[in-house]
Amino acid sequence: MSSIPKKRPKPNAKPPSSSSSSSTSSLSSLMEPPQSFFPSTNEFLRLVAVLAIAIIVALGCNLLATTFNRQPKPFCDSGDIDSPDAMSDFCEPCPSNGECYQGKLECMRGYTQHGKFCVEDGDINETAKKLSEWVEIHLCEAYAQFLCDGIGTVWVREDDVWKELDGHELMKNGGLDSATYIYAKQRAMDAVGRLLETRTNPRGIKELKCPDLLVERYKPFPCRIRQWLTEHALIIFPVCVLLLGCTILLKKVRRRQYLSSRAEELYHQVCEILEENALTSNSINGEREPWVVASRLRDHLILPRERKDPVLWKKVEELVQEDSRVDRYPKLVKGESKVVWEWQVEGSLSSSRLRKKVEASKLKSAEGMGISSDQQRNALKAGEPLSY
Numbered sequence: 225m226s227s228i229p230k231k232r233p234k235p236n237a238k239p240p241s242s243s244s245s246s247s248t249s250s251l252s253s254l255m256e257p258p259q260s261f262f263p264s265t266n267e268f269l270r271l272v273a274v275l276a277i278a279i280i281v282a283l284g285c286n287l288l289a290t291t292f293n294r295q296p297k298p299f300c301d302s303g304d305i306d307s308p309d310a311m312s313d314f315c316e317p318c319p320s321n322g323e324c325y326q327g328k329l330e331c332m333r334g335y336t337q338h339g340k341f342c343v344e345d346g347d348i349n350e351t352a353k354k355l356s357e358w359v360e361i362h363l364c365e366a367y368a369q370f371l372c373d374g375i376g377t378v379w380v381r382e383d384d385v386w387k388e389l390d391g392h393e394l395m396k397n398g399g400l401d402s403a404t405y406i407y408a409k410q411r412a413m414d415a416v417g418r419l420l421e422t423r424t425n426p427r428g429i430k431e432l433k434c435p436d437l438l439v440e441r442y443k444p445f446p447c448r449i450r451q452w453l454t455e456h457a458l459i460i461f462p463v464c465v466l467l468l469g470c471t472i473l474l475k476k477v478r479r480r481q482y483l484s485s486r487a488e489e490l491y492h493q494v495c496e497i498l499e500e501n502a503l504t505s506n507s508i509n510g511e512r513e514p515w516v517v518a519s520r521l522r523d524h525l526i527l528p529r530e531r532k533d534p535v536l537w538k539k540v541e542e543l544v545q546e547d548s549r550v551d552r553y554p555k556l557v558k559g560e561s562k563v564v565w566e567w568q569v570e571g572s573l574s575s576s577r578l579r580k581k582v583e584a585s586k587l588k589s590a591e592g593m594g595i596s597s598d599q600q601r602n603a604l605k606a607g608e609p610l611s612y
């Protein structure tokens with residue numbers, strides 16, 4: 225039998241020695257940084273804030289330096305509009321109402337420079353507006369006076385207007401120099417030329433006239449009424465005549481109604497007076513005349529303001545004349561011939577009523593007399609004196 229070889233036992237591993245462990249720890253301490261090398265969280269945030277502030281300050285200083293040290297762009301020349309540089313970033317386009325040359329802007333007269341633009345001068349604009357209004361009022365009032373009264377001018381020469389503007393108060397008190405005022409005056413005349421009518425006379429001089437639509441605003445109110453009446457006379461005259469005729473006719477109708485009603489009222493009063501007078505004269509045995517003078521009766525019944533109108537009493541006389549109960553005849557009264565009226569008592573239907581009234585009045589008077597006589601007797605018995 226073959227013999228089995230025996231394995232050799234492995235030698236036991238020896239534990240590391242203390243020298244090797246100490247060398248390893250010293251090596252790791254050299255490779256790792258100390259704990260105080262890295263900042264804390266608060267220190268890190270402070271560092272970030274300081275850096276941010278520094279960056280902002282740097283950017284602000286750079287922006288200010290760029291702004292103050294930056295040169296403005298020159299203006300593109302007015303005559304180089306077709307050139308490619310006119311629309312480039314190297315120059316500013318020349319604004320309207322301005323002229324640009326060699327990069328500089330010069331605004332036209334009447335405009336002032338504000339930055340990159342030419343703005344209209346307010347003083348010149350206001351002066352030109354006032355001058356144009358003055359010219360408009362002056363020409364339109366003259367034309368309106370010509371249309372209303374036939375006095376004034378219609379067409380005015382432009383040279384005359386220009387001379388009148390030279391003496392305007394704005395020339396002295398406007399605060400503008402001579403050149404600026406001339407420019408404002410020119411602008412005013414341009415505005416007036418667009419507003420008013422213009423023509424050139426045979427001498428080649430330009431003339432101005434207020435338009436017909438505009439002159440209506442400057443006509444006085446009485447002139448407007450007069451012209452309106454003149455234009456519509458063919459309509460107004462027949463209407464006025466018709467209204468006048470209707471008014472007169474209405475007044476006549478009302479007057480006729482008044483005269484008729486008033487005459488009837490007076491007629492009834494005349495009849496009552498005549499009838500009462502006739503009955504009274506018969507009852508006192510002829511001591512009183514049965515007739516009444518017509519003129520005295522008229523003056524007794526008619527009011528003073530009605531005596532001026534003879535038509536009213538004529539109507540009363542017509543009514544009396546138509547009445548068969550009244551006789552009308554002339555009679556000599558105190559040496560003068562008068563027309564008297566007399567009531568015919570016989571056959572009168574209303575005489576019985578009046579008789580009763582007369583008798584009642586007589587009874588009342590008799591009773592009064594009886595009472596007075598009794599009082600006198602009693603007074604005599606008592607020895608009292610009578611009072612007259």
